Amino acid sequence: MKFCNEAFGSSIGQKVIMASTGLLMCLFLVGHFLGNLLLYVGKDPFNQYANALSSTKLIYLAEFGLVAILALHVFSAIKLTAENRRARPEAYKKKNTAGKATWMSSYMFHSGMVVLIFILFHIYSFKFGAWDNHLVRYPNTLYDHVTISFQSLPYSSGYVVGVVFLGFHLSHAFKSAFITLGIARKSTLKTLNRASEIFSILVAAGFSSFPIYFYFF
Numbered sequence: 001m002k003f004c005n006e007a008f009g010s011s012i013g014q015k016v017i018m019a020s021t022g023l024l025m026c027l028f029l030v031g032h033f034l035g036n037l038l039l040y041v042g043k044d045p046f047n048q049y050a051n052a053l054s055s056t057k058l059i060y061l062a063e064f065g066l067v068a069i070l071a072l073h074v075f076s077a078i079k080l081t082a083e084n085r086r087a088r089p090e091a092y093k094k095k096n097t098a099g100k101a102t103w104m105s106s107y108m109f110h111s112g113m114v115v116l117i118f119i120l121f122h123i124y125s126f127k128f129g130a131w132d133n134h135l136v137r138y139p140n141t142l143y144d145h146v147t148i149s150f151q152s153l154p155y156s157s158g159y160v161v162g163v164v165f166l167g168f169h170l171s172h173a174f175k176s177a178f179i180t181l182g183i184a185r186k187s188t189l190k191t192l193n194r195a196s197e198i199f200s201i202l203v204a205a206g207f208s209s210f211p212i213y214f215y216f217f
Helices: 002-009 011-036 043-054 058-087 108-126 142-150 153-180 186-216
Strands: none
Touching: 011 058, 011 153, 011 186, 043 142, 058 108, 108 142, 108 153, 142 153, 142 186, 153 186
16 A cells, blocks of 8 residues: 555656556557457458457456556556646746657647547447447447448548557657666667657557558458
8 A cells, every 4th residue: 555655646656657557558559459450351250359359257357457557547647747737837938959859758648638539439439339249239240340430431530540649659658668667778779769669650550551441442
């Protein structure tokens, strides 16, 4: 209990929590993307994959863990942003660029809120959507629901915008997490920056490929 209070009560503790939960969500993104690649294989393989996930009771534990990780990440982000604003109640008259701050690093909270809205909408659309792989409650399977959704221009466009913002967010967050946790070294910063850029591009391009493919093809 004392450790939890110290973690949430200090800025350093909150940064560590945000970095740790962020990297865990990055791992989930990789797994989620690899599973979604079955959309390109076909209807039956993708639905079998979805059935395999939903047929085990461990899915509830995994979903609870993901919700908890996301909640901790968002809570830490909000708390840190509020503390930073209290420490700087007046806006700078002149923006200082000497600290090599990028546009995205300056708007991490804003991009994070866009990504959060996208995640909540994504969960609502697919987790609680009108689909049933056993075709009892609804006439469409998950594969059908995904392909029909992506054939809608507003939905596909919104999805692409969401994952592009996710990529922008990751371009700074991924490397920052390693730095915060003390994993990065001065000798590896250049490599870490490049890895962060590559990872963010792959995530944005990879997830964008699904709506683009099903909308046009």
